[in-house]
Amino acid sequence: MTNAMETGMNIGQAAKASGLPAKTIRYYEDIGLIAPKRDSNGYRSFREGEIHRLAFLNRARGLGFSIEDCRALLGLYDDASRASEDVRRLAAEHLDRIDARIAELQEMRATVAGLVDSCAGDGRPDCPILDDLATGPLSRHATRSRR
Amino acid sequence: MTNAMETGMNIGQAAKASGLPAKTIRYYEDIGLIAPKRDSNGYRSFREGEIHRLAFLNRARGLGFSIEDCRALLGLYDDASRASEDVRRLAAEHLDRIDARIAELQEMRATVAGLVDSCAGDGRPDCPILDDLATGPLSRHATRSRR
DNA sequence: CCTTGACCTTCCACTAACTGGAAGCGTCAT
DNA sequence: ATGACGCTTCCAGTTAGTGGAAGGTCAAGG
Known part of the structure; x- marks a missing residue:
């Protein structure tokens, strides 16, 4: 009790x-x-x-x-008189944002993984990672979609 | 010129x-x-x-x-006398963080997608999404790894 | 009764990486 | 000289808390 x-x-x-x-x-x-x-x-x-x-x-x-x-x-x-539609829409929009974020991260991942692979990672100064960062395409503000 | x-x-x-x-x-x-x-x-x-x-x-x-x-x-x-190892390590650590974040998001995605699927999304108030949020497992501070 | 320690309270500052906006010069074309 | 830009600085706000200081409260032990 x-x-x-x-x-x-x-x-x-x-x-x-x-x-x-x-x-x-x-x-x-x-x-x-x-x-x-x-x-x-x-x-x-x-x-x-x-x-x-x-x-x-x-x-x-x-x-x-x-x-x-x-x-x-x-x-x-x-709100006992809610419509489940409203709840669902909120969740679906959130799902879309998650998917967009995952896609964005996967793109980064692919590029960064490529860079890591390309670099010897030894004691010498030559580094394709820095070369790429210095000369690679401008990504963010140049190509990323605005919202 | x-x-x-x-x-x-x-x-x-x-x-x-x-x-x-x-x-x-x-x-x-x-x-x-x-x-x-x-x-x-x-x-x-x-x-x-x-x-x-x-x-x-x-x-x-x-x-x-x-x-x-x-x-x-x-x-x-x-630094012209850098070791490419240092650059590579930085990038590799970043890659690990990206992977961890992707995994986290994919877990969320799976759960949220399941919730969206389970909900009729009509005018009625019954909503498995809210039911789940109200009674589902405590995830964040209960189970997520500390760092 | 007093102290100690574990709670609890509020309030202020700090985090990441910018972005928006105000107030005030500089420059240039008309 | 007037207006439209472009540049400057500085202040505030964004997200979702977290850390810490200063101080009140409570139960137990001496």
């Missing part, structure tokens, strides 16, 4: 229960993602609902959703 | 020639990556060497090297 009068966890307990560092929890309160009650001594008091929200945030952030995405997701989570 | 008295480009020309925005060039000077001379009117004056360095930076940044990596790479570039 648990106590009838649930007092709520303090931030250290909430951190353990949610998996988030206490600092991060305070930060999330600062930016309005959560709003725990305070005890008479000024300590934050987290109960089931808040812990849940924190775990939700931990998971969403772990999947790479931005803080603003998380804010929107929590809003939808709280 | 080019002019015997090279005057040097001003920042706008240097931006065009290097592919970097003027703002970024000023920033690179601030943090000590370049040190262009000044004309009598206070304008920066870039010549071949500086333009080259800027293009080098543009390319290295485009390959994802950090500013500090770039500083080190430029240092090696300037």
Whole structure:
């Protein structure tokens, strides 16, 4: 049997229960993602609902959703009359961003791997990596798509 | 034959020639990556060497090297007695970081793609995405490797 | 009662790599 | 000389926290 009068966890307990560092929890309160009650001594008091929200945030952030995405997701989570379409769209857009980022990184990877391969990596100064950086194509601001 | 008295480009020309925005060039000077001379009117004056360095930076940044990596790479570039080993190691470490990041993103991608697939995305409120976020495993601070 | 140590509080500063904008000269063509 | 640019500096904001200082609170032990 648990106590009838649930007092709520303090931030250290909430951190353990949610998996988030206490600092991060305070930060999330600062930016309005959560709003725990305070005890008479000024300590934050987290109960089931808040812990849940924190775990939700931990998971969403772990999947790479931005803080603003998380804010929107929590809003939808709280809204019983939401349309799952809205949630799905948010996630699908995030998926697209992940895919774009992966593609970008894979392109970098290919180039950098080529450079590493081309370099002897010995004590001599000759280095195709530096040669390439010095004379290779201008990539970033010249060719990368604007958004 | 080019002019015997090279005057040097001003920042706008240097931006065009290097592919970097003027703002970024000023920033690179601030943090000590370049040190262009000044004309009598206070304008920066870039010549071949500086333009080259800027293009080098543009390319290295485009390959994802950090500013500090770039500083080190430029240092090696300037050092005729460098060992290509040092350059190669820098690049190889960067490659490892890229690979780690790609792996991380691919894991996110798989999970997010699964969530998107599972959601009807219609007008009804039922949403497996929110359900998963609310109850799924705590990923980030719970399981991710510390460094 | 007092102290010690582990919590908790707030607030300020710092991170990476820029980007935007304001205020104020310089330059050039009309 | 007037307007349109281009250049200068400096300040602020971006993302998502993290680190640390200064100080209040609480439970246990002496």
